[in-house]
Amino acid sequence: MTPFTYHRAATASEAAQHAGAAGKYLGGGTNLVDLMRETIERPASLIDVTGLDSAIAEQPDGGLLIGAAARNTAVAEHRLVRDRYPLLARAIVAGASAQIRNMATVGGNLLQRTRCLYFYDVDGARCNKRAPGEGCDAIGGLNRNHAILGASDACIATHPSDMCVALAALDAVVHVQGVDGARAIAFTDFHRLPEDRPDVETLLRPGELITGIALPPMAFARRSTYRKVRDRASYAFALVSVAAALDMEDGRIADVRLALGGVAHKPWRATRAEAALRGQPASAALFLDAARAELADARPLRDNGFKVELAQRTIVAVLTQLMEEA
Amino acid sequence: MSINVNGAPVALPQDPRMSLLDLLREQEHLSGTKKGCNQGACGACTILVNGERILSCLALAVQYDGQEITTIEGLGSADDLHPIQRAFVQHDGFQCGYCTPGQICSAVGMIAELQRGVPSHVTDDLSDEAIAFSQEEVRERMSGNLCRCGAYNGIIDAITESVAEVAQ
Amino acid sequence: MSLIESGKALAQGLMQGAMAKAVALAPDSWIPGGEPDPLIRHQHGSIGKPVSRIDGPLKVAGAAPFAAEFPMADMVYAAIAYSSVARGRIASLDVAAAEAAPGVVLVMSHHNAPRLKPAPLFMSDPKAAAGDSIPVMQDDAICWNGQPIAVVLAATQEQADHAKSLIRVTYEAEAADTDFEAAIAAGTKPSQFMGQPLHDKLGDAEKALAKAPVSIEADYRTPRHNHNPIELHAVTLAWDGDTLRIHDAQQAVAHSAWTLAQVFDLQPEQILITSPYVGGGFGSKTLWQHHIIAAAAARMAQRPVRLMLTREGVYRTVGGRSLTQQHVALGAEEDGMLTALIHRGVTAKTAHNVMPEPFILPTRSAYAARTMLLDVQQVELDMISNTFMRAPGEAVGTFALECAMDELAEKLGMDPIDLRLRNEPEKDPISGLPFSSRHIAQAWRDGAARFGWDARSAVPAARREGEWLVGLGCATATYPYYRMPGGAARITLSREGEATIDIAAHEMGMGTSTAQTQVAAERLGLPMERIRFNYGDSTLPGLVLAGGSQQTASIGAAVIAAYNKLVAELLALAGNDSPLAGLKPDEVGSQDGGLAKLDDPSRHESYASILNRAQRAAISVEAEPPQPLETMHWSMHSHGAMFCEARVNVVTGEPRVTRFLGSFDCGRILNPKTAASQFRGGIIMGLGLALMEETQFDERSGRIMNPSLAEYHVPVHMDVPEIDVMWTDIPDPHTPMGARGIGEIGITGTGAAVANAIYNATGKRVRDLPITLDKLL
Numbered sequence A: 001m002t003p004f005t006y007h008r009a010a011t012a013s014e015a016a017q018h019a020g021a022a023g024k025y026l027g028g029g030t031n032l033v034d035l036m037r038e039t040i041e042r043p044a045s046l047i048d049v050t051g052l053d054s055a056i057a058e059q060p061d062g063g064l065l066i067g068a069a070a071r072n073t074a075v076a077e078h079r080l081v082r083d084r085y086p087l088l089a090r091a092i093v094a095g096a097s098a099q100i101r102n103m104a105t106v107g108g109n110l111l112q113r114t115r116c117l118y119f120y121d122v123d124g125a126r127c128n129k130r131a132p133g134e135g136c137d138a139i140g141g142l143n144r145n146h147a148i149l150g151a152s153d154a155c156i157a158t159h160p161s162d163m164c165v166a167l168a169a170l171d172a173v174v175h176v177q178g179v180d181g182a183r184a185i186a187f188t189d190f191h192r193l194p195e196d197r198p199d200v201e202t203l204l205r206p207g208e209l210i211t212g213i214a215l216p217p218m219a220f221a222r223r224s225t226y227r228k229v230r231d232r233a234s235y236a237f238a239l240v241s242v243a244a245a246l247d248m249e250d251g252r253i254a255d256v257r258l259a260l261g262g263v264a265h266k267p268w269r270a271t272r273a274e275a276a277l278r279g280q281p282a283s284a285a286l287f288l289d290a291a292r293a294e295l296a297d298a299r300p301l302r303d304n305g306f307k308v309e310l311a312q313r314t315i316v317a318v319l320t321q322l323m324e325e326a
Numbered sequence B: 001m002s003i004n005v006n007g008a009p010v011a012l013p014q015d016p017r018m019s020l021l022d023l024l025r026e027q028e029h030l031s032g033t034k035k036g037c038n039q040g041a042c043g044a045c046t047i048l049v050n051g052e053r054i055l056s057c058l059a060l061a062v063q064y065d066g067q068e069i070t071t072i073e074g075l076g077s078a079d080d081l082h083p084i085q086r087a088f089v090q091h092d093g094f095q096c097g098y099c100t101p102g103q104i105c106s107a108v109g110m111i112a113e114l115q116r117g118v119p120s121h122v123t124d125d126l127s128d129e130a131i132a133f134s135q136e137e138v139r140e141r142m143s144g145n146l147c148r149c150g151a152y153n154g155i156i157d158a159i160t161e162s163v164a165e166v167a168q
Numbered sequence C: 001m002s003l004i005e006s007g008k009a010l011a012q013g014l015m016q017g018a019m020a021k022a023v024a025l026a027p028d029s030w031i032p033g034g035e036p037d038p039l040i041r042h043q044h045g046s047i048g049k050p051v052s053r054i055d056g057p058l059k060v061a062g063a064a065p066f067a068a069e070f071p072m073a074d075m076v077y078a079a080i081a082y083s084s085v086a087r088g089r090i091a092s093l094d095v096a097a098a099e100a101a102p103g104v105v106l107v108m109s110h111h112n113a114p115r116l117k118p119a120p121l122f123m124s125d126p127k128a129a130a131g132d133s134i135p136v137m138q139d140d141a142i143c144w145n146g147q148p149i150a151v152v153l154a155a156t157q158e159q160a161d162h163a164k165s166l167i168r169v170t171y172e173a174e175a176a177d178t179d180f181e182a183a184i185a186a187g188t189k190p191s192q193f194m195g196q197p198l199h200d201k202l203g204d205a206e207k208a209l210a211k212a213p214v215s216i217e218a219d220y221r222t223p224r225h226n227h228n229p230i231e232l233h234a235v236t237l238a239w240d241g242d243t244l245r246i247h248d249a250q251q252a253v254a255h256s257a258w259t260l261a262q263v264f265d266l267q268p269e270q271i272l273i274t275s276p277y278v279g280g281g282f283g284s285k286t287l288w289q290h291h292i293i294a295a296a297a298a299r300m301a302q303r304p305v306r307l308m309l310t311r312e313g314v315y316r317t318v319g320g321r322s323l324t325q326q327h328v329a330l331g332a333e334e335d336g337m338l339t340a341l342i343h344r345g346v347t348a349k350t351a352h353n354v355m356p357e358p359f360i361l362p363t364r365s366a367y368a369a370r371t372m373l374l375d376v377q378q379v380e381l382d383m384i385s386n387t388f389m390r391a392p393g394e395a396v397g398t399f400a401l402e403c404a405m406d407e408l409a410e411k412l413g414m415d416p417i418d419l420r421l422r423n424e425p426e427k428d429p430i431s432g433l434p435f436s437s438r439h440i441a442q443a444w445r446d447g448a449a450r451f452g453w454d455a456r457s458a459v460p461a462a463r464r465e466g467e468w469l470v471g472l473g474c475a476t477a478t479y480p481y482y483r484m485p486g487g488a489a490r491i492t493l494s495r496e497g498e499a500t501i502d503i504a505a506h507e508m509g510m511g512t513s514t515a516q517t518q519v520a521a522e523r524l525g526l527p528m529e530r531i532r533f534n535y536g537d538s539t540l541p542g543l544v545l546a547g548g549s550q551q552t553a554s555i556g557a558a559v560i561a562a563y564n565k566l567v568a569e570l571l572a573l574a575g576n577d578s579p580l581a582g583l584k585p586d587e588v589g590s591q592d593g594g595l596a597k598l599d600d601p602s603r604h605e606s607y608a609s610i611l612n613r614a615q616r617a618a619i620s621v622e623a624e625p626p627q628p629l630e631t632m633h634w635s636m637h638s639h640g641a642m643f644c645e646a647r648v649n650v651v652t653g654e655p656r657v658t659r660f661l662g663s664f665d666c667g668r669i670l671n672p673k674t675a676a677s678q679f680r681g682g683i684i685m686g687l688g689l690a691l692m693e694e695t696q697f698d699e700r701s702g703r704i705m706n707p708s709l710a711e712y713h714v715p716v717h718m719d720v721p722e723i724d725v726m727w728t729d730i731p732d733p734h735t736p737m738g739a740r741g742i743g744e745i746g747i748t749g750t751g752a753a754v755a756n757a758i759y760n761a762t763g764k765r766v767r768d769l770p771i772t773l774d775k776l777l
């Protein structure tokens, strides 16, 4: 680890003041500390933001506002989250381990970085995300865990979060604060596709702090779930995951939210599939058509072609399950 | 600036890079807490902070100013074992013993989570207030603690036997 | 040459042929184990009791000190930098910034490292323990991607790690051989293992195969594996003049002390290695470069050093299991009798080790095939030197062989257990030696009944529960009995009736210290509390590798030798005033804290009384056991019948094991509690091998890309069902205590049992490990 100074922030604006260009916010540290040890991250200062807002508050419109410092476990066990947004609780408990979820914050979870093996290998591999312009050793290398959607010639990494897949499905909004003031960013816009700048992962401006996540009211999200497919039964990142909420009326799909994990550089909101589903009579055939539409542009690599089929099947299974529970 | 480790105040390190794990092992010589990866991937470094289990290898010590920390040494000693430690011996819940302190601290934290009703990946009904104890729940909840010797069956048996006693 | 001496040479693999024949034909009574160990008859003593581990309380309290936990005054911490090319030379190495960094005491590299002798390679000498023979920081040559190129010592670990990251290096890379297929295409060479060719031939198997009424042929692949003990490899060491004291994580204390002595040009006594607790080894905790680096740097800096490898460091510098490509062809009569058994293939090693993964070992004594052709070819790659990992050879060899047996059974329309029993050999098919003890048929029958094998559908993909296809599979597990030369033990008996056993053996979780305390108590006729078993110290007698599942036998034989000597000396001390007067050593045994005439226990005198009369506070004897000729006289193997229930998700292809039973025939079980854990632990590692484990090696760069417990998957709690184990408990009449080793057999056969269950569940035959969901979609 490169030396740094440590400061514990008392307020959001104080934190933003402190951060500057070379500073980083410290949540639970479960990703940042690891990356600093690998010297992938070398902040000059750490601003501990775990003392900031961690409340989970019901909003007048029936939605929820979750403070960025809320621990992952706190969100997953919260009564209103479990009742109104079960897919979010399910996504969180599908991730990492209990110890990590007890440490990890909501803000940090959003900004956790890829688990691409070459990204992690500072000494031995080229990576455009770490060192822009250097090249990408994952292309043509071991890329079983890599993206099938939205990748670029510069980077094929995936975003590893489970929680974020649920947030993408829920039309969440990210509240951020910089030295120049606060703003809100739609969750589905928050993370970027790699294009030619894989090092820039979100729309956050330098020094901007995440202060909270707003979940809009979504009555039908009570019928929602999250399914994660992985190589071992627990404590493994998703190969593919699906978050979905389904609103059925008389056998028709009145509304639907669908997002995929493990397939792209960002939590992937399946807008094409949603469009294909909305207003249609629910059926296995429709689900398959929708899943195929979503994966139509998939570009499999040497080792990850299976994800196309796997994603389709998992989408169909999740939608079928929600339909049957209706 | 200090943290409380097993009831005694411990000075925070000068160097903010020091993890809670290294603080315990190298500064305080409380080497019961183990380092198996320093990557957050094995659970050997599990300790309790205010009763919650965390990974001390990913925790910067400075971040824990003022917190109450319990390590394996704080649970019981070889002459005066905690019930769950005793159950581990009885059910052969270890072989080499290296993952063991982490498993035991994790189990203590897990039992509290179960009692609090924190759901897990295998909890069927999220609306349940209380989570029923089952082998499957325990296996899922303990999955953050790797044991390469493969003492998993004995660990689950030990936890199953002592859960009632520990929960009090 | 005497029989004993030639036996020594033989056991070390230095001689074959005529002498082996002489040993094979010698009368049983000339051979160690020819007279059964008297303890085999003891039925109600401490042997066989499910005693809890004697080191248990310390371990669960976190009070058992491991290598990196010994404090030393003035100690500095080490961090190692590794190469990032597979072959070539270091063009430039700039350590100025590292040297100038806060807290740094030393940066050692090939620029300034002391001159060191090459470390004797494991198996190049009976005492050698080095994993590779590459000189450590002696020149600018790079031999693998990940080779240590520099080490930093600093006052704190944080400072050392940071300074290490400031080292700048450039390479002149050379073309490296890192691609297995390409190396095979360029030509393979025959392999040798422990001095013996990995090649066996019985009749003309190819011809027999062509003529066989029923036959199958298939190719199987197994990837690289890493041991991944949870304890990171570590040393805390210090020089005191020319004496080096090492707190180590070791499974070969005496070997490693000797090997380090060669490197530093010292006497073996000048290297003191202790290793009382080892956080798992599985073959990995022998001598690797980090030992030499830490010792050399400590000498240069004149400071004690703690070096705990990072997890990445373990992957870079401690070899794992190598990959294999295996071809199995089986020919049979319609009734299942094997007429041809061909098992051949290729593995990769390096130019710097002598360890081709010997995957044909389990096949040699498996089945009564009329003809056989077994062959291992090798290629050499530029990579970290691969090494022994739990059941080298058997773990991956049984995967291919036992899957092939399942494929043949299906083709024959036979039950796979019946097929195996039909081919049960009368004597060792290759060596022709009689079996010392083989009750595999009983293990199969007992296991099948307990597991409910008769519920299995012979037709695959016949059982579905919800989203899950369910199948049952089985396979044979097997591992040989070994006893390596070089054992020795000391027994000290005090007037207070306390006995100490000293032997340079190891406890890595196998339960050695507990089981051996039970055995010693029984042998000496003392309660367990009166026994102290000292181990894990290179200054103790004996050269005892914790490997090859041979420790139990090796310690057992050494203690028997010392015990026999002890009895003789006690009888001499007892003299004519004793009830034992006039008795010969083979007429007495231990009982109730003393010696007694075997067929007249009333003639008894306590140790205390003998020693008191002789005015001795204690008596101490040391002895070496005879050379392990028994393995050249009998074919000695443990077996197991492995049963698996696997489920495969029809949507996602996710494979999960939901039930497992291992039914073992491993001789006498000394402690059922710790033995069950050993069996289960092996089986769980086998589940990992079957379903998830793979060291991901980028063949373009020769670099291991998942040096992390997050990315190298080992089974977690959720992957492991309740694992049932049972055993025949039939003593092997020719081994110490009637026991055979149990540490490795669990991982054998497991991979095939899982693969066969998955086939039964789905109708999909996956022949390359691990069986991940993408192969089942």
Ligand SMILES: Cc1cc2nc3c(=O)[nH]c(=O)nc-3n(C[C@H](O)[C@H](O)[C@H](O)COP(=O)(O)OP(=O)(O)OC[C@H]3O[C@@H](n4cnc5c(N)ncnc54)[C@H](O)[C@@H]3O)c2cc1C
Pocket (backbone or CB within 6 Å): A024, A025, A026, A027, A028, A029, A030, A031, A032, A033, A034, A049, A068, A069, A094, A095, A096, A097, A100, A103, A104, A105, A106, A107, A108, A109, A110, A111, A112, A160, A161, A162, A163, A208, A209, A210, A211, A235, A236, A237, A238, B039, B040, B041, C710
């Ligand atoms: C072994 C292992 C397995 C894992 N498995 C999974 C898994 O299966 N699924 C999964 O989803 N995750 C998994 N994780 C990742 C884990 O969920 C993340 O590490 C965690 O969510 C990050 O949260 P944190 O608070 O610890 O973030 P930190 O590590 O503290 O920070 C991460 C990043 O967020 C920034 N940051 C933190 N808070 C703020 C803020 N308020 N505003 C702006 N920036 C901020 C930091 O500067 C840093 O860049 C795993 C992690 C490990 C180590």
Ligand code: SF4
Pocket (backbone or CB within 6 Å): A114, A116, A117, A118, A119, A126, A127, A128, A129, A130, A135, A136, A137, A138, A139, A154, A155, A156, A157, A198
């Ligand atoms: S895929 Fe992206 S993160 Fe991985 S090596 Fe390529 S550029 Fe780096």
Ligand code: FES
Pocket (backbone or CB within 6 Å): B034, B035, B036, B037, B038, B039, B040, B041, B042, B043, B044, B045, B046, B055, B056, B057, B058
């Ligand atoms: S040492 Fe902390 S999780 Fe492995």
Ligand code: FES
Pocket (backbone or CB within 6 Å): B093, B094, B095, B096, B097, B098, B099, B100, B146, B147, B148, B149, B150, B151, C230, C279, C280, C509
């Ligand atoms: S007991 Fe050895 S790793 Fe768990």
